[in-house]
Amino acid sequence: xxxxxxxxxxxxxxxxxxxxxxxxxxxxxxxxxxxxxxxxxxxxxxxxxxxxxxxxxxxxxxxxxxxxxxxxxxxxxxxxxxxxxxxxxxxxxxxxxxxxxxxxxxxxxxxxxxxxxxxxxxxxxxxxxxxxxxxxxxxxxxxxxxxxxxxxxxxxxx
Ligand SMILES: [Zn+2]
Ligand SMILES: [Zn+2]
Ligand SMILES: [Zn+2]
Numbered sequence: 159x160x161x162x163x164x165x166x167x168x169x170x171x172x173x174x175x176x177x178x179x180x181x182x183x184x185x186x187x188x189x190x191x192x193x194x195x196x197x198x199x200x201x202x203x204x205x206x207x208x209x210x211x212x213x214x215x216x217x218x219x220x221x222x223x224x225x226x227x228x229x230x231x232x233x234x235x236x237x238x239x240x241x242x243x244x245x246x247x248x249x250x251x252x253x254x255x256x257x258x259x260x261x262x263x264x265x266x267x268x269x270x271x272x273x274x275x276x277x278x279x280x281x282x283x284x285x286x287x288x289x290x291x292x293x294x295x296x297x298x299x300x301x302x303x304x305x306x307x308x309x310x311x312x313x314x315x316x
Pocket of ligand 3: 259
């Protein structure tokens, strides 16, 4: 985690920004919750636990700055809330999401998988692909297991 913070610090420096203690507190929360998709309010509440002096506006500005520097990506899963998601280091494009319509879980696919699609878009639409957002909506493996389990139990009960 420390080396990751060090690299983010360098990224900020090369864009002429400093990693102030407030910014560092925000970055730490993002790293500690790398698997989650936190809204600005979520990040703020977590930052506040350790640094009660930091306000929501500061956290919000930091998140916007990190978004500009491509340290985080902003994503909306259709509930109208912007969520901040750490970009995998060195990834050219944003990762994909699997949103479960049963339990609301959000899983990630870090592999791009879209090389062929991107090639078609660039060739047929003369469109230079810089990034993308891909969200699948469906039923996660956990919910599928649960349904299977429940139908087995039901059969036994009959
Ligand atoms: Zn994600
Ligand atoms: Zn891609
Ligand atoms: Zn599910």
